[in-house]
Amino acid sequence: MKFGVVVFPGTWSDRDCGWVIDQVLGQELAYLWHKDSDLKGCDCIILPGGFAYGDYLRTGAIARFAPVMEQVGEFADRGGLVWGICNGFQVLCEAGLLPGALIRNASLEFRCEWTNLVVERTDLVFTSQCAEREVLKVPIAHGEGSYFADPATLSRLEQRGQVVFRYSDGKGRVVPNANPNGSLHNIAGIVNARGNVLGMMPHPERCSEAELGGTDGLKLFRSVAESAMKVLVS
Amino acid sequence: MIARVIVTPKPVVNDPQGLTVKQGLASLGFREVSDVRIGKYIEVNLDSSSEHEARERVEAMCRQLLANHVIEDFRFDIEPERKRR
Numbered sequence: 001m002k003f004g005v006v007v008f009p010g011t012w013s014d015r016d017c018g019w020v021i022d023q024v025l026g027q028e029l030a031y032l033w034h035k036d037s038d039l040k041g042c043d044c045i046i047l048p049g050g051f052a053y054g055d056y057l058r059t060g061a062i063a064r065f066a067p068v069m070e071q072v073g074e075f076a077d078r079g080g081l082v083w084g085i086c087n088g089f090q091v092l093c094e095a096g097l098l099p100g101a102l103i104r105n106a107s108l109e110f111r112c113e114w115t116n117l118v119v120e121r122t123d124l125v126f127t128s129q130c131a132e133r134e135v136l137k138v139p140i141a142h143g144e145g146s147y148f149a150d151p152a153t154l155s156r157l158e159q160r161g162q163v164v165f166r167y168s169d170g171k172g173r174v175v176p177n178a179n180p181n182g183s184l185h186n187i188a189g190i191v192n193a194r195g196n197v198l199g200m201m202p203h204p205e206r207c208s209e210a211e212l213g214g215t216d217g218l219k220l221f222r223s224v225a226e227s228a229m230k231v232l233v234s
Numbered sequence: 235m236i237a238r239v240i241v242t243p244k245p246v247v248n249d250p251q252g253l254t255v256k257q258g259l260a261s262l263g264f265r266e267v268s269d270v271r272i273g274k275y276i277e278v279n280l281d282s283s284s285e286h287e288a289r290e291r292v293e294a295m296c297r298q299l300l301a302n303h304v305i306e307d308f309r310f311d312i313e314p315e316r317k318r319r
């Protein structure tokens with residue numbers, strides 16, 4: 001399994017993701033510069049957190065024009081795995097690879113804290129190691145993570161089961177108090193209809209070692225790595 | 235020519251900045267304020283042979299980049315460039 005981590009000017013979570021991939025999981029890793037025009041044979045592309053191109057104009061708005069993003073779009077169209085975390089989720093929405101948009105937190109604050117996420121899909125490559133409705137403890141760190149989509153898009157997402165993670169309390173109950181940013185329907189992460197493009201605001205790469213206060217994020221990285229193994233074997 | 239583009243959050247989109255500024259105005263005594271929405275102002279200088287052409291081009295710019303149609307509306311005026319002295 002070869003993971004590619006995209007680095008835009010202003011990306012800041014690239015090394016954190018890279019560390020989990022090669023030091024914790026022992027998987028193959030390549031960093032992809034925003035000007036790269038090939039994906040170096042990677043099987044899963046991660047768009048990490050940060051402020052790509054300074055988030056000028058809107059979060060993710062300029063990053064989508066990076067040469068590497070053209071390749072990422074084609075890769076996603078072919079069914080390749082694309083995983084946007086935080087700023088990467090914002091980039092995927094701006095690029096039209098996922099529906100909706102991330103707007104300013106309802107509180108206007110930059111929220112940097114632990115959240116509970118209830119997992120609503122376990123049939124995906126990204127969540128195959130999670131139990132049904134498992135609650136993951138994963139930190140967020142964002143000022144613009146409030147998920148918005150028009151009512152028609154939102155109901156389509158719900159009907160097709162494209163909501164993967166929702167902010168919940170410790171028992172997996174999706175309650176308003178557990179929502180850190182005003183996201184509609186407590187949405188923390190969604191997947192495209194085909195199931196190969198995931199976007200999420202919380203940072204699994206920051207909770208993949210016990211020293212960091214939790215290892216729930218590692219389940220997602222491990223899911224991707226082991227799903228690919230199954231494909232290779234079968 | 236100069237295009238003066240105004241981008242605003244759609245009415246259905248929550249605008250916490252606007253709400254906060256509204257509260258600030260109320261605390262200053264401007265109690266007649268019923269709503270505040272905060273958007274962006276963008277000036278684009280462009281070479282176009284006609285206002286019609288400029289209008290079409292700026293419309294395309296707004297749709298493709300300057301505004302995000304999911305959350306924002308836009309409007310703009312076109313003015314012929316001021317003569318340089």
